[in-house]
Amino acid sequence: MNDNLIKHIRKHIDLSDSETMILSKYVEQSSYKRKEFVMQENSDCKSLFFVEKGCLRMYFINEKAVEQIVQFALDSWWISDLKSFINNTPSDYYIQTIENSIITSINSEQLEQLLTEIPKLERYFRIIMQQELAAAQFKSKLMYEMSKEDLYNHFVTSFPEFIQRVPQYMIASYLGLTPEYVSGLRKKKL
Amino acid sequence: MNDNLIKHIRKHIDLSDSETMILSKYVEQSSYKRKEFVMQENSDCKSLFFVEKGCLRMYFINEKAVEQIVQFALDSWWISDLKSFINNTPSDYYIQTIENSIITSINSEQLEQLLTEIPKLERYFRIIMQQELAAAQFKSKLMYEMSKEDLYNHFVTSFPEFIQRVPQYMIASYLGLTPEYVSGLRKKKL
DNA sequence: CGCGGGTTTGATGATGCTCAAGCCCGGTGG
């Protein structure tokens, strides 16, 4: 049993050991091998996923039938399709591991019950949502203001750990670029 | 005193009249004329803004010195620069009215105090943040998958009310287009 | 009537995509 989620929660609110026990009744933890699916398109499993350890990507298939990555998640990050989660509708996305990973998940009914039992977790999730929204706003700003070349260079220098763990063509996809174009950029930088 | 915020909160949680009184001690409401600034770049006023009535835009100035709009807000929407709000750092953005508007705002210290006095508001703000994040994810998906032409057409048919209230060049900016390009698209559709 | 914000026009050009092919390298089976 990996307890990064507990640690993460305790960064934001106090959580007694008995509350921790209650929490563990509502969440589910499992291991995935590289390239396994945590969530499939059209699945009815509407959950929030917490990466205890590992690396995930969330993507959809566009009209040209190619995978379009919209988000990565590394250790101690939450990831989910919130539209689907909130409305309880099928998701357009796939969530898949990039490395062997350990994931803790909670679906919407479980979350509701958990929040009734431990209301102060509302605060934790408010803070998480707030942070994720801040991150989304920031990414959006970068995509508005930067040329594709600058976007790539900025990403490489800002998140060097990704370059180690994630293949180039996935980074390209995430940034809205083609693998060929990224290849050209790398050549140019030498 | 406009009470759309109260109504909005009551859609999500119960709020007694006495709690409403407490709430009103922490928030601030004011009217703005068309084109007034609700927040200036580099200001230290780190607040969440709720549009009781009216229409706002949030934008920054890019390296070519042109305004880049990243978000609109109509009646009963929240808007803010969360990165600045969370970290208490100066904002890169301007928030300005497009029409005469009534805005209710709350800054981060006030919010913290309010949440201590009425903890169940944590739930309300969690839900709001969740919804905003869902909206941000959805917009991001559209910008990944659609051509600029499709983006514009989709926006026009999905949000006809904006076309009435917001000048074309602002819509163009929000969608990452030039006014000239949008002009060309409209001509083409006749 | 004149001013100014917003929109339109059209010519020119850059950015970054498409497509097809080849290459590199690590893993697997013979």
Added chain:
DNA sequence: CCACCGGGCTTGAGCATCATCAAACCCGCG
């Protein structure tokens, strides 16, 4: 231990999309 296979990365030619720039136009408002 070598040969092959395949996923990922690279190359280059051709091209589409959309931005840029400068100018004119339109129209509501003072």
